[in-house]
Each structure stands twice: as structure tokens, then as C-alpha cells.
Amino acid sequence: MPIELDNYLKNTWAVRKQVQDQLKLTILAAGLGRRMDPISTHHLPKPMFPLGGTVPMAEIWVRRAVEAGITNVSMNLCVLQETIRSHFKDGLLFGADINYIEEDRPSGTLGGVCKQALGTEAKQTLAAEIMGSTAAFSGTTVIAPSGDIVTNFGVELLEQMYEIHKRQGAAFTMLLAPIPWKRRKEFGTVILGKSERSRGPLSESGPIIDFIEKDPDSPSNLNNASVYFIEMELLEKLDPFRTAADPNVREPFYDFGKHVFPAMLGKLAYFKLPKDYLLWGIRYDGLWYDVGRKRDYLSINKSVLDNKIHLDLPYQKLPWGYLGSGTVINFAEVTIIPPVIIGNECIIERGAKLGPYAIIGDGWTIEKDVCISNSVLWKRYAYFTEQGEKISVRERKLVDRHEVRQGSVIDECIIVGGTITPGLYDSKADRLFEKTVDVLENGELQLVSIDWVPAGPRL
Secondary structure, three states: OOOOOHHHHOOOHHHHOOOHHHEEEEEEEOOOOHHHOOHHHHOOOHHHOEEOOOEEHHHHHHHHHHHHOOOEEEEEEOOOHHHHHHHHOOOHHHOOEEEEEEOOOOOHHHHHHHHHHHHHHOOOOOOOOOOOOOOOOOOOEEEEEEOOEEEOOOHHHHHHHHHHHHHHOOOEEEEEEEOOHHHHHHOEEEEEOOOEEOOOOEEEEEEEEEEEEOOOOOOOOEEEEEEEEEEHHHHHHHHHHOOOOOOOOOOOOOOHHHHHHHHHOOOOOOOOOOOOOOEEEEEEOOOEEEOOOHHHHHHHHHHHHOOOOOOOOOOEEEOOEEEOOOOEEOOOOOEEOOOEEEOOOOEEOOOOEEOOOEEEOOOOEEOOOOEEEOEEEOOOOOEEOOOOOEEOHHHHOOOOOOEEOOOOEEEOOEEOOOEEOHHHOOOOOOOEEOEEEEEOOOOOEEEEEOOOOOOOOOO
């Protein structure tokens, strides 16, 4: 029998306002995530990266949508699609109805939202392109966050953003987050026209009069925070002009930042909308992370441990952090420097020193005199070969022991698995520091700098 949520949903703002059927959540989850290689190649796509040892980033958006009364949810998938499908399934566990758009190659931010919102009516831009099988959304407005954005933008703020979006008559409303000035080259920034200021996290709101894509000399540090409210009417006007996500096509039109925002501002030479559509911006002064770098991923997990990111973890909450079930540990013989998370079915031997900011995922054995700080150790996940063959978690146990051997020191690292020993770091070094450690198909470890980024385009 289905889960009956009527009593729960009747208290949500979307149901109270009788707009639940007018809203749809469309999560953008099809990016290639190349800057997170090698760990995004064989294990998980970036939206599935675990926070606090277990909760996928994209799950936060699904939970918040349902808490707001929005149960119509979709995602576009590309890299390692099965990992997302197998986690969320049809969405019933989370109180949602989730549909998926599968993509052999990313179709850009515009393509991702159009295909989710317009379903079978969306434009096909490639001859062999996989299209959606569901009907077009019959409501008025889609909420479109990127699946790799982590923020405390909660239910009340979603309601406030919706109210501003509707009150202003905007066709496209963009959340804005101030970023450090030195990082302007990494993000699209905006300039607001005459704006209104208010108290609270949503401190400023106004029309966007200019959008500047990744310019280190931008006069603004208000960043496109990749959380959008978009009217269906606008998507229906944009979709016929949409192209494949290829910068080499004639007059490309597939990306919000590169094409849609300039077009809405009258600054795209080869495209003009049939009428003026209002592009609106709302400044958000709360915590916001774009997982564009591995260091960002570590920083987010530190915020989770500091309880700055609101996240319900399936572990026992204790004064020093969180503890999973089935873990063997004698706290009289182990040093814990808060905050720390220890997952399920771990073995922590005497003399180990964990923390600060250590996240030990499920199933790890931490031997004597090991020190782990400022690091995330993943629980064991399935492995996908270059040919797309899945090697199950059970099979991976044969080559991925999930052990940290006696005397190892780990700091500022992301560890996917394997057997970690002092022999992995240079004899002149006193620790494994600022590394990403992946486990290949045969169990061999691949170590790269946490700042390593592969060559090639970022999609």
C-alpha cells in the first residue's frame, strides 16, 4: 500500500497556499563532475557524494521539497545513473513522486530543466537523444537547484523566495550568494538594479541588470547560487531555440549563464525573446557551497560536523559527534577530539586518535595508534568499470579492505577505501596530507593531490 501523507502534507506551506500542483522540483544532476575525478569516475556522481558519512547531497533538496509540500520531483541523469536511481527509486520512501530523464551526454542547464519540465514536448537536439516519456508539467513554476549545491536554504526561505518571485511577476528568479572577491573568476556574478532590502537571510531583492560570467574583474561578488524559480511560460518560449550542449554549434543556446541570462537582458546578439521577461535576483546571506573543488567538499563536511548545515543523520547524536550501530570501540582507550562521526560496523582499536573533523564512514577498521583529522573516509560503494559494468559492494570487499593500518596519520584527505598504511606517504613526510585516495578495479590505490583537476572541458 502507498504511504499516506495527507496529514503531514496539509501542514506544509505549498498545501496551505493551495499551490502544490503548481510547483515542481527539477534537480540538475547530469553534470560530468570532472573536477572531482578520480572519485566521480567509478563510484558516485557528484550529487550523490555523502555528507556526514552517508546522506547524498541531492537528498537534501528532495527532503526540503517534500517538507514544503512539493512532491512532484524529477532529476536528469548522465554519469553513473544507476547510483541515483537505486538510492531514490520512485521516491515513495521520501514522500515524493520522482521521475528521471536519462542523458547519454549532458544537455546543459537549459536542456536539463526543459526536458524535465516539458517531458515529451521538449525539443530533441540530437538524432539519438534520449527524451522523457512523461507529459509536460501542467503547473506554472519549476524550482531548479543544482544537485551539487549544499545550503541551509530551508522550507521557510523557499516559501519566501516563491512569494517574491510571484509578487514581482518574474519569469526567472535566481538566488544570489556573496562569494569571496578572489573567487569571482570561478562564478557568474550579477549586478542588481534598484533593489529592496529586508531583514533576515534574504536581505536584498531586485531586477538583474547585468550578468557577468566568470570574470575576475567583475564589479560584483553576488554569485549565481544555482537555485532558480522559473515560469513554465518562459521555458516553453526558450525550448524551441535550444541547441545541443556544444559550444561549436552555430548560435549555441543551452546554458543559463552563457545564453539564457544574456538573452533575457538583451545582450545575446543572435537571439531575441518575443517579449520582455523579468529576470530577478534575491540575495541570500546564509551558508552556501558549490562543490566545485574537493576542498569545498571537505569544507561542507566540516560545516555538517559543526551543525551549521542542518542535516538529519541516521546515527546516535552524542556530545562529541555521532556514532553508528554495531561499532566496536572502547572509549577509555581511544582519543576523540570533537567533532567526529563514526559510522556503522566500524572497529576502532586502542590508541587511535580521531578528530577534529574526522568522518569515518561505515565498515572501516582503524588500527592502533592511527590519527585521522580533517578528513572524510567513505563507506564502501559499488564500482563501475570503464565499460559500465557494476561491481557490487559485496564483491568489492575482496579488493577493498577499508582498513587504516597501525601508525598511519591522515589529514585533509578524502579516502574512498583501500588499505591505508604509513608506506603510502613519502619517508620525509609525517602523514598522508591533502590527498584523494581512490581504489581501482583491482584494488590498487590511486593517490592524487586534493587540488588535482583533469584536463578538458568542465560540463
